[in-house]
Amino acid sequence: MEIRKGPGLRALPSMTLLRELTDQIVLDTVFEQTPVTRAEIAQHTGISKTTVSESARRLEAAGLLLPAGEQRGRQGRVGTYYQVAPTAGYVVAVDLNPTRIRLCAADLFGHPFQQSALPPAQPREPARVAERLRELVADAVTEAGSDHGRLLAVAVSVANPVDPATSRVIPLADTPYPEGLIQPQETLADLVEAPILVENDVNLAAVAERWHGAARTTDSFAYVYIGAGMGMGLVVGDQLIRGARGVAGEIGYLSVSSQPAGPGLGRHGFARAVAGGFHPERGQDGGQDGDQVAVDVARQVFDRAARGEAEAQAVVEREGRTIGEAIAAVCAVIDPEVVLLGGPIGLHPALLEPVRAAVRDLAPLPPAIEVGTLGDTAVLHGALALALRRARTDLCARPGPASR
Amino acid sequence: MEIRKGPGLRALPSMTLLRELTDQIVLDTVFEQTPVTRAEIAQHTGISKTTVSESARRLEAAGLLLPAGEQRGRQGRVGTYYQVAPTAGYVVAVDLNPTRIRLCAADLFGHPFQQSALPPAQPREPARVAERLRELVADAVTEAGSDHGRLLAVAVSVANPVDPATSRVIPLADTPYPEGLIQPQETLADLVEAPILVENDVNLAAVAERWHGAARTTDSFAYVYIGAGMGMGLVVGDQLIRGARGVAGEIGYLSVSSQPAGPGLGRHGFARAVAGGFHPERGQDGGQDGDQVAVDVARQVFDRAARGEAEAQAVVEREGRTIGEAIAAVCAVIDPEVVLLGGPIGLHPALLEPVRAAVRDLAPLPPAIEVGTLGDTAVLHGALALALRRARTDLCARPGPASR
DNA sequence: TTAGTTAGGAAGGGGTCCTGACCAAAGATT
């Protein structure tokens, strides 16, 4: 998963460019296959043995690699295994959502060594939320101490769109959560040296499914989240599509047949259709505490349908078709190889077949439709993946603390 | 505009990589600012003077650069201007569409030096069309002779989707043009050495608008073509989005309010709505010769509306809204910075305001909506741009004929 | 005429990668 670099930073040809490229490849190889000997790295990458050795020496001197035992059992000289040093650095991922704030610190392999959470601040004001965020991150950093090296990246997940140019959170006019009004980059700026990455939660869930989940084998898919709110994360050619202003994937605005667009009624066509389908009286204007209610109502409908109530079954059928329509629209626009369903409502098994049928019926070239496999940890995993990606690429560009 | 490289071809660090990078940057600079001296290149790129000189020497030896006069009028030593050699190579672009086959040969600056066209073969059979294509390309190559160096790339535009993995044309089941049944790569394989690029016509029109047209200043936009057929070209982060199976941008399948999706009726929702709006009796099943008719009918409606006929004005208004709905759907999915309208129908000025109003009303964050500026030459220009991009990047990787 | 300025080249240094030879040690073979 690449996060596009700005075209401004065009790398000039130079010796250091070459060296960093080599180091990056060697380090990546060690990440991929741990532990590994120099000779294996050379064979796997195609780089000559001597160059690999040289690079490994640099990386060890920089504190990024460590010898890890001996390769025995085969003929010939005993090789020395290498691994990434446990003190090479660590990353922090934060999921900032209306229900709670969750944090996860992990080493560069993505193995978490620390997790914590806080319930939402009371009263729920932006300043309070910001304070809690600071608190949680500060605690994590002090607790990590220097056992894991230095902090290399922080990724924060938010429920709002994020401006891709500035990484600023875009407040939503219609559902102003206090969590959506704080700017993590400003909030944490004086607390951490590392780069602070901010990204939308559904996008991050998509990233997670790409790394560990159901989209491991494809580089072009859409992750459709349907819960109290809805959204979509889009990965095309292994790149996360964020849109010019960060609102790519706002599929709640799609028009669908049961909620056709009309003057003043068109906004949230799809979102209204889904919410209205489950709960005709409410629509989408539930407000903050209504969110859980929306999911609960949907669950009740699913339960009634499972018990055989014809009316509820019809609702499920219709909802599946509505979702299928939205997915078909997405397919007509960007043609993903796979579409994953996620979120408390989207994951419900009763929905899958109706959705598939509708997409089959409507999409030009229907994609595979599957369900996400990561559940509600997807967001945090995605933030972790984002931070990791950044940390790993930064490692070689700026040699570790040992070399300064 | 980048056409994504496969991740398999990961460049290994090496001296030649460095050299090729330098040469590419130098050559690109000469393309950008012709004529230019070595010193200017050095200053502009940040590469040292000696390195630039060395690179220029290589490129001149390879026949890619030529001295072009002297830099006078300022203090100091007289500099020698350099330009790209006229014999460095050339590219060929072909627009293969049901109306005619057009060809354009151009030097590496994109200046055409040869243009030709053939009317469609009669009878219109795939074998005949293929023969005409071969004929046209063969003529172009012989006529180009060696005045322009060797042929470096051929780009062929087709009205069908193209599989991004194999570059094969995907036949359309519902409108089987004979042009859509031939595979340019196979047809031309024994005729040309150069790589043969095949791409969808609307995608290429989008590429053209990015290079020379209305999208010069943005790297994320959608080009919506509405004529007899309809389609969309999508550029995100300066990359052309082709979709997993090449059918990204098939917006004819979008569901819109005036043509809601329903069992067996949902396919071509948007396409049907547009066609049906102008010509209620026909729908979209016009067949081959019906295409021009569809455009003519639309034109008549526009004319009647211009003369003040209320009914026709209402049709235009409704059509604009329908198109706006489709664009809003696109915005909800990928959030382009700009949306360009193109095609004989889409370009009509009477449509612009209704479309804008509808998008303003329906899209989450409405983009700028403009009209394409390249008219019906857009496709050929786009093919040219595609071929040029490929040719220019290949130039340095494989040194010119002089060095073999 | 003289001083300042500029494009290009030459020399030398530092760095990176590669090839091929070499070495030492472990397992395999006899």
Place this chain on the structure above:
DNA sequence: AATCTTTGGTCAGGACCCCTTCCTAACTAA
């Protein structure tokens, strides 16, 4: 047990690329 083969790692040498520094030629400005 002795020898052979294999193998990871190092060493030496060479090719190549880029950079800094200095130099020169040629032009303009005064």
